[in-house]
Amino acid sequence: MAEGRFAPGHLGELTQLVPFEMVDEALMATRTVQSRLRDLPSRGVIYLILAACLFPEVGYPGVWRKLTGALAGLPLAVPSASALAQARRRVGSKPVRWLFDLLRGPAPTTHGPGARRRGLLVAALLPARRLRVSPRIVKRAISKYQARGPRIDRTSYKATTGIEILAPAGP
Numbered sequence: 001m002a003e004g005r006f007a008p009g010h011l012g013e014l015t016q017l018v019p020f021e022m023v024d025e026a027l028m029a030t031r032t033v034q035s036r037l038r039d040l041p042s043r044g045v046i047y048l049i050l051a052a053c054l055f056p057e058v059g060y061p062g063v064w065r066k067l068t069g070a071l072a073g074l075p076l077a078v079p080s081a082s083a084l085a086q087a088r089r090r091v092g093s094k095p096v097r098w099l100f101d102l103l104r105g106p107a108p109t110t111h112g113p114g115a116r117r118r119g120l121l122v123a124a125l126l127p128a129r130r131l132r133v134s135p136r137i138v139k140r141a142i143s144k145y146q147a148r149g150p151r152i153d154r155t156s157y158k159a160t161t162g163i164e165i166l167a168p169a170g171p
Contacts, residue, residue: 014047014067018099023047026102030094039077040087042095049088049096060084 023046027033034042052063061081068076079087 014050018047018050018103022099022102023095026095026098027091030092030098032091032095034090038087040079040083042091045087045091046095046099048084049091060088 020043023043024033026046027042032042040048048060048063048067051067052060055063055066058066059081061079061084064079064084
C-alpha cells in the first residue's frame with residue numbers, strides 16, 4: 001500500500017476509479033516499475049497520463065497542479081514541463097494499454113449477446129456511404145484534355161437510355 005503523498009485518496013477521484021493495486025499490477029506486468037526511488041514514481045506518472053486525458057488543453061504542468069492540488073501541507077515535488085515529459089517517455093505506453101485492455105472489458109464478438117439486432121450484425125458497422133450527386137462519367141480511350149490536333153472532338157456527350165414496357169395483349 002502506498003504511503004505519504006501518493007497514498008490512496010490523495011490523487012483525487014482517479015485513485016478510486018483506478019486503484020493503486022491495478023496500476024502497480026500494470027507496471028509489473030509491462031516491466032516498467034522504476035528501478036530507483038524518484039520524485040515522480042511510475043505510479044504517479046500513470047495517474048498523470050490518465051488525468052492528462054481529462055484535461056488535454058492545460059499541458060503536463062497544469063495537469064500536475066490539478067492532480068496534486070489537494071496535497072497542501074505535504075512535501076511535494078514541483079517538476080518542470082520537460083521533467084514530466086521525460087517521465088512520460090520513461091514509463092511509455094505499455095502500462096496504459098494494459099490498463100485500457102483490463103478496464104474496457106472483453107472485446108465484442110459476433111456470437112455473444114448484443115452482437116446482433118433483429119438478425120443483423122452490429123459489432124462492426126460500415127460507415128455511411130456518401131450520396132452520389134453528379135452523373136457518372138464514362139471513361140474515354142484518350143482523354144479529351146490530352147488529345148491534340150485540329151480534328152479532335154472535345155465535346156462531352158451524355159448517354160441516355162429508354163425503357164419501354166410492353167403490356168401483353170388482352171385475352
